[in-house]
Amino acid sequence: MSTELGPTNEEADGSGAKNGTEREQEALHAILTALRQLDDSQRQRIVEAVLVFYGLRSTRTVSAAHETQPVHGTPSRSHKAYAPSFTEDRTPSPKEFLLLKAPKSDVERISCLAYYITHYRNIPHFKTPDLVSLNTEAAQPRFADPSNSTKHAVTGGYLTSAPAGQKQLSAAGEQFVLALPDREAARQAMEVGRRKKRKGRGVKQSLIRDEAGTHE
Incomplete structure (x- = not known):
């Protein structure tokens, strides 16, 4: 007795479904969580298997190369070697x-x-x-x-000032x-980035105080 995988009734007609974006985010989170436990070769096999199962187009394209030449006195046979191309x-x-x-x-969306x-x-x-x-x-x-979201991204340490009134992504x-x-x-x-920023600000203020003391 064989069991075939296929879409459920809800998947087929879209009834009882959550918002499309929410469903995608949940599916992506589940996939990333599962793949995180595997090594790179295992991840590759799983991803390729899913693409094949659903008939989706992979980012890997296959091209033929290296056709063998017939050996003298034997019938001609060609063998195609396939290799992935990553030009896409x-x-x-x-x-x-x-x-x-x-x-x-x-604020997080502004940062992304x-x-x-x-x-x-x-x-x-x-x-902005x-x-x-x-x-x-x-x-x-x-x-x-x-504008307010960008301002909060700056005060939160996600963005920082750049020349000509522009903004740029901070290290944190x-x-x-x-x-x-x-x-x-x-x-x-973010916590590590903020601690480094506070530490750097403290060192700068200390240097300013030391310099001011030398001129007294």
């Missing part, structure tokens, strides 16, 4: 990136957008309208007050976004 662009879209990181607040525009658009210095435009491209909810903010969607790791990354 794997850069995530803004929507995919935000889905992966799953920010829980406007800042990371994306810095590392995937090569724009290290930006203004740049992030708002990227937010729209990512099909995210509109910010109630984007970068580590925070990198750690997402693991919220505990992200929280710890």
Whole structure:
């Protein structure tokens, strides 16, 4: 007796389903949690198996090469060797990136957008309208007050000032976004970043006091 896997009735007609984005986030979280326990080769096999099962297009393309030449006195036989090609662009879209990181607040979303525009658009210095435009491209909810969200991202240590009134991703903010969607790791990354910032500020103030004392 064989058992075939297939979509349930709810999956087929979409009834009783949660919001599509919520379902995607839950599925992604479950997948990442499961894959975290495996090594790279095991992860690769699982991902490829899922793609094959659902008939999805893999980012790996297969090409033929090296056809053997016939040996003298024997029938000609050709053997094709297959190798993966990684020429396809794997850069995530803004929507995919935000889905992966799953920010829980406007400040976190601002930070994720800042990371994306810095590392995937090569724009290290930006203004709030740049992030708002990227937010729209990512099909995210509109910010109630984007300028205020950016301001809180600065005071929270996720962003910092840049030339010409622009903003840039802080070192702590970068580590925070990198750690997402693991919220505990992200929280710890921000705590470490803030401690370093406070320590650096304390050292600077101490040097200023010492310098002032030498002139008395």
